[in-house]
Amino acid sequence: MKRFVTAGVALAFATLAAGQALAEGKTPEPPEMTPEKQKICEEAEKRYQKIYGHPSDSLKKKGILVVKMYKYTFCPPQVRIKPGTTVRWVNVDKRTSHSVWFKEAGKEESERIFPDPEEKVEMKFDLPPGEYPYLCGPHWQSEGMVGKVIVDPKADCCG
Secondary structure: OHHHHHHHHHHHHHHHHHHHHHHOOOOOOOOOOOHHHHHHHHHHHHHHHHHHOOOHHHHHHHOEEEEEEEOOEEEOOEEEEOOOOEEEEEEOOOOOOEOOEOHHHOOOOOOOEOOOOOOOEEEEOOOOOEEEEEEOOOOHHHHOOEEEEEEOOOOOOOO
């Protein structure tokens, strides 16, 4: 019971923070990587490997970083990449559709991505160094499903 209450309190604070960010016209910060979120992301990686037949990080050699969408979570919720890296969002949920929306940057929301290996959203980050927050259109307010891409020339990943 305590775990449920703690999760409920955390969701209430995340929802409050999201509401404040919305009032300011900003995308909320991604949630902290709690043990619960870490477990969700570990499950997401297992589902990814079952669906695609290889680890998600195996695409880094090709300059692609995979972000999995699972249980109302972007996994990982925040990524740091070199300029020129392609970020690929895939849905490894069972039934829920998700989207990717760089709302704060004035970009249109992607189409809904369903749990299908053929469906994905990709974006090549040929952008100046900086932070690029994004959200899942249908789930950012109710579930706190937000993420961030940080473009950093000194990053270890990809490009």
